[in-house]
Amino acid sequence: MRKYNFAREYSPYPGPRTENIGPFSGARFKKEVLDPQFASNVPIEIDVSGIRLSFGPSFMSEAFGKCAEQYTKKRLFEIVRVPENDDPRNKRFKELLKEYADRATKK
Amino acid sequence: MKKNRPSKATAHRFYRFKKSFYRKFGRKPFVTLNKKMRKERKQKKRSIKKRRDHDRIVVKLPEIISLEVSSRSMFLQEINKIHKIAYTTNSAKSLSIDHSQIRHIDPEALLILASEIKRLSNVLPVGKFKYSKKYAPRDEHIKDLLGSIGYWNHFNITTAKHTDLTKEYFQIHHDTKSVFQAVADMRDFFEDKLSFLPSGDLTETFDNALTEAIANAVEHAYKGSISGSNTIPGAWWIAGHFDPGSNELVFGCYDHGIGIRESLLMHEGDRIARWSHLTKVRVKKDAEVIKLLLSQKLKTNNKRDRGYGTQQFIKLIDNYGHGSLDVYSKSGHYRISKDGLQKKDIIRNHNEAMDGTLIVWKMKVEREG
Numbered sequence: 160m161r162k163y164n165f166a167r168e169y170s171p172y173p174g175p176r177t178e179n180i181g182p183f184s185g186a187r188f189k190k191e192v193l194d195p196q197f198a199s200n201v202p203i204e205i206d207v208s209g210i211r212l213s214f215g216p217s218f219m220s221e222a223f224g225k226c227a228e229q230y231t232k233k234r235l236f237e238i239v240r241v242p243e244n245d246d247p248r249n250k251r252f253k254e255l256l257k258e259y260a261d262r263a264t265k266k
Numbered sequence: 267m268k269k270n271r272p273s274k275a276t277a278h279r280f281y282r283f284k285k286s287f288y289r290k291f292g293r294k295p296f297v298t299l300n301k302k303m304r305k306e307r308k309q310k311k312r313s314i315k316k317r318r319d320h321d322r323i324v325v326k327l328p329e330i331i332s333l334e335v336s337s338r339s340m341f342l343q344e345i346n347k348i349h350k351i352a353y354t355t356n357s358a359k360s361l362s363i364d365h366s367q368i369r370h371i372d373p374e375a376l377l378i379l380a381s382e383i384k385r386l387s388n389v390l391p392v393g394k395f396k397y398s399k400k401y402a403p404r405d406e407h408i409k410d411l412l413g414s415i416g417y418w419n420h421f422n423i424t425t426a427k428h429t430d431l432t433k434e435y436f437q438i439h440h441d442t443k444s445v446f447q448a449v450a451d452m453r454d455f456f457e458d459k460l461s462f463l464p465s466g467d468l469t470e471t472f473d474n475a476l477t478e479a480i481a482n483a484v485e486h487a488y489k490g491s492i493s494g495s496n497t498i499p500g501a502w503w504i505a506g507h508f509d510p511g512s513n514e515l516v517f518g519c520y521d522h523g524i525g526i527r528e529s530l531l532m533h534e535g536d537r538i539a540r541w542s543h544l545t546k547v548r549v550k551k552d553a554e555v556i557k558l559l560l561s562q563k564l565k566t567n568n569k570r571d572r573g574y575g576t577q578q579f580i581k582l583i584d585n586y587g588h589g590s591l592d593v594y595s596k597s598g599h600y601r602i603s604k605d606g607l608q609k610k611d612i613i614r615n616h617n618e619a620m621d622g623t624l625i626v627w628k629m630k631v632e633r634e635g
Contacts, residue, residue: 172446175481181444212450213473216575217481251470 160202160240163192166209173210176217185221193222193239197230202238208246219255224263232260323351324401326364331379332372333594333624335614341375342618348382349621352389353496360394361386364401368408373415373435374592374626377503377520380438381622383420384503385522389496397421411435415505435507436517442500444484449476452506456515468585475582476504478575479519479625487523487622489532497522508631514589518626525596526623527555552598553613560593560600582627589629594620 165173169192174183196203207214227235241253272280287295299307325348330337351361363383386395397418403409412418416437436455439448453472483502506517523529530547547555559576583591583604590603597619601612 172450174446175444175477175484180481180484181446212446212477213470215474215477215481216578217478 160204161196163203163205164209165205165207166211171209171211173212173214173218175215176221185218185223185225188218188222189225193226196238197226197234200238202240204240204242205252206242207248207252208242208244210248214252214255216259219259220263223256224259227260227263232264235260322360322362324362324364325351327368327379329367329369330371331368331375332370333375333378333599333620334372335616338616339618342620345378345382345620346618348386352386361390362398362401365403365408365412366401368403369405371408371411373411373505373507374516374518374520374624376412376415376417377438377505377518377624378522378620380417380420380440381501381503381520381522383417384440384501385496385498387420387422388498415507436505438503438505440501440503442484442498442502444477444481446473446477446480448504449473449480452476452504452517456506456508468582471578471582471585474578475627476517476519478578480504482575483519483521483523483623486529487521487525489524489529513631515629515631516626518624520622520624522622524622525552525619526559526593526598527552527596530555530559551615552596552619553600553615554598556593556595556598556600557611557613560591560602579625579627583629586629589627592626592628593623594626595623596620 169188170183172183174185174187175181176184177186178184192203223235223239226239230238235256239256241249241256284295325344327344328337328340331341332338333341348361348363403412414437415435419438436452439452441448450473453469480502484500488497488499488501501521503520504518506515508515524532527547531544546558550558560580562577579591579593580602583589583602586604588605590601592599592601597616599612599614599616601614603610603612
């Protein structure tokens with residue numbers, strides 16, 4: 160399993176939907192970080208405890224919602240993991256992940 | 267003319283005298299002017315001033331800079347005047363903005379003025395638009411406010427200091443991309459200086475409301491071209507402050523784009539969604555269009571993952587419980603306010619249209635101490 164510190168390795172400020180709107184976008188995160196993990200079938204544990212800005216709806220739907228749509232919700236939770244600790248940001252991130260995966264796959 | 271000019275030798279002698287005088291006394295010698303010379307000098311000064319005044323256009327800002335009904339029209343008229351001058355005037359003329367009469371400023375209205383200054387400095391050649399001490403505000407409080415909110419930075423002046431400790435300002439921040447660090451900085455400013463926004467839930471809605479407003483400005487506000495105006499594509503401005511008088515935290519986001527109605531008409535949603543919302547947008551006035559958008563009654567896109575951004579604007583006021591949201595776009599103004607369980611909304615369509623969209627949140631604060 161790959162351990163990934165979001166704030167250190169990507170940005171402490173999660174960006175907008177796509178890169179043409181602003182840097183550190185959800186689309187870029189999906190392309191550069193999530194897609195290779197799905198391709199190699201190696202789970203990734205994303206630790207978001209260092210972020211300084213909350214994840215916005217645009218970032219979440221573009222990065223994780225799109226993954227749920229493309230690879231199914233089940234595969235998303237197999238590949239993307241969140242550390243089990245007391246950090247409130249990680250807890251909230253886990254909730255958001257579920258919320259946006261549900262929204263993206265709702266029929 | 268040639269007769270009066272001193273010879274080269276005389277001029278050199280005078281130069282040597284001045285030099286030695288300066289060495290000896292450390293200052294320039296006083297020159298006693300005769301009546302004729304005095305008259306000539308006066309005339310020369312007068313003609314220079316006349317020429318300078320002829321080449322300068324002065325726009326006088328009104329006493330009250332605000333978007334409230336009573337002062338909105340006067341303020342926007344002056345903004346339009348600046349706008350017109352900047353894009354139609356002869357480039358040989360310079361422009362000055364007279365701040366001396368200002369007695370009251372709403373910091374959110376200041377975002378509109380600051381954006382206009384930014385546009386001017388982009389359009390007018392260097393030196394044609396500059397700060398003049400003569401036109402500085404006379405009111406000490408206004409001087410402090412403009413200094414502390416970073417208004418003069420738009421004139422490339424960074425020397426202003428502020429002494430008004432009763433109000434606290436987060437400086438105007440401007441960019442053309444959705445760079446969200448400023449949002450986190452503003453939230454930290456409110457948290458550190460004002461001990462406000464402590465709960466995690468509120469932090470998230472605060473972040474989402476402002477980041478979505480910025481992202482909307484960059485993504486939707488500058489679609490297509492605006493004829494006759496030099497906009498800065500993607501530009502947005504944010505600012506915030508705490509007013510102890512009203513015990514309110516005020517912050518907002520402004521773009522000088524095409525406005526909500528035009529932006530919706532140009533929206534690239536899918537065909538069915540597009541047809542159904544176009545008919546609504548076309549027949550309604552600006553304020554009604556804003557209300558439709560915020561109340562989620564306009565389906566601009568059938569994609570499941572789109573259309574959640576504007577929800578965040580109201581969510582902040584809903585979650586907090588005591589405050590208001592004002593959205594100004596072109597001639598429309600929509601306000602939604604919440605006080606506990608009571609929720610009210612006001613719709614206003616004005617005669618004068620402003621450029622772009624201004625979103626302002628006001629939150630009542632209980633401060634410790």
